[in-house]
Amino acid sequence: MGVLLxxxxxxxYLAGGREQRSVQQNLQQLKDEMARRTVELERHVxxxxxxxxxxxxxxxxxxxxxxxxxxxxxxxxxxLASAQRSFQSALxxxxxxxxxxxxxxxxxxxxxxxxxxxxPSSIDTIDRIKQQIRENGESR
Numbered sequence: 225m226g227v228l229l230x231x232x233x234x235x236x237y238l239a240g241g242r243e244q245r246s247v248q249q250n251l252q253q254l255k256d257e258m259a260r261r262t263v264e265l266e267r268h269v270x271x272x273x274x275x276x277x278x279x280x281x282x283x284x285x286x287x288x289x290x291x292x293x294x295x296x297x298x299x300x301x302x303x304l305a306s307a308q309r310s311f312q313s314a315l316x317x318x319x320x321x322x323x324x325x326x327x328x329x330x331x332x333x334x335x336x337x338x339x340x341x342x343x344p345s346s347i348d349t350i351d352r353i354k355q356q357i358r359e360n361g362e363s364r
Contacts, residue, residue, distance in 0.1 A: 277314035304337040
């Protein structure tokens with residue numbers, strides 16, 4: 225009778241241990257999946273923030289164009305400075321270097337901002353920059 229009781233206890237212990245290992249494996253798989261999804265979501269959020277900065281930049285450039293057209297050159301410089309800040313923020317978030325094609329924009333923005341006067345060529349330069357952003361940045 226004692227042997228039978230001991231055998232029943234041992235069988236129950238083994239079955240429970242197997243089930244516990246299965247639960248632990250499932251739990252670990254769920255943890256791994258959640259960690260993977262979290263990293264993926266963080267990457268998507270970073271890309272969205274980068275795009276947001278590029279949109280802010282484009283808006284600031286449009287504002288600068290408007291100020292140039294109305295000969296408000298001080299305000300145009302402020303808008304260009306805002307565009308530069310937005311661009312720098314986007315570049316800081318660019319972990320995969322997907323904005324590499326846009327790096328020459330930095331020089332163009334600095335040259336524009338430091339210009340003594342603004343005119344039709346300034347507006348054309350801003351249009352070119354905005355086109356580059358549309359083609360190479362916002363869709364990334």
